Amino acid sequence: MWLRTAFALLLVALLGAPPVARAEAPPLAREGLIFESSFEQGDLRGFYWHNNKPEVVGAPHPVRAGERSMRAYLHRFESENPYRTEVIVGSSQDAPEGTERPLIMEVGAEYWIGFSIYIPPDFVPDTFRLSDVVFQMQATPDPGEDYRSPVFALEIDEAEWRIIVRYDVRRESPPGNEFTDNQTIARPALGAAVGAWTDWVIHVRWAYDDSGYLQVWRNGEQVLERQGPNCSNDERGPHVAIGLYKWPWRPNAPAQWEHRTDNRLFYYDEFRIGGAGASYAAVAPGDGAPSGAAQAVAPPPEPTQPPAPTLEPTPVPTPTPTPTPPPDDILSRLLRWFQALREALTG
Ligand SMILES: [Ca+2]
């Protein structure tokens, strides 16, 4: 009897099963890439978002390449969430938008990351050190550990870009936001980046020991070269968030902080991430220089003559941790849904 059943099952498996319908993923145009989006498909596929959802837009909005870009807008008093409009890079670039599964990098492995960011011409620099985090890579905590400030952050602080690196050599990080080290390691001037696209390329080997390294280029010009630890001592490596985290607008911020603006708008385009088999050219935005005023374009990079990093302690206040909280998101969505339902019912 069991033999007949097994035979029947085998027949079904061989004949009845549908042909292997593996969706052909669009080929990655450049070598060594893991994830690529220029937002040309019109939605946020491959990404999910934290708090406010960014929009995919086209002309007349600025676009770095192709016909679309991602618009991250935030209003301190009018947006549903007052401090964050950003996406997390997901584990598959073809996943439907909102699939909450981050692309987690590996500690000890090498990555190339490229993207472009547009700062509108009416950008209002905020008060010194009430920075905008415009791109971040955040550690993936071990079980029992807290989410904390990102291990890599690109921020805009008054009239400067600011690149922050934090690392923690302790396997078990204590609660709170203390790191082994937490430094602003480069402060290139914002300069002509206002009203223009700025291309960024990051080359990193994640490590919490001396085998780590980090290189950063802005519009083809190397602005950072750093050897040494650059992440947390975790089982899994960091993940990537693109968009705006305006931490000084969190509701628990000190009331006496003087804010010079209530809204922020940035555009993003040409995001790519590749592994050790990628290269500068594989992740660099566009087909060449961005158009606009900010383009001091150097030929990309034989990374030989790095500028000496200017080390300085990262100022307080340190941004509060950037949680990656699917449970919170679900809860807050449920709450919003419930509130909407209640409003509908109560007229
Ligand atoms: Ca595009």
Ligand SMILES: [Ca+2]
């Ligand atoms: Ca850990």
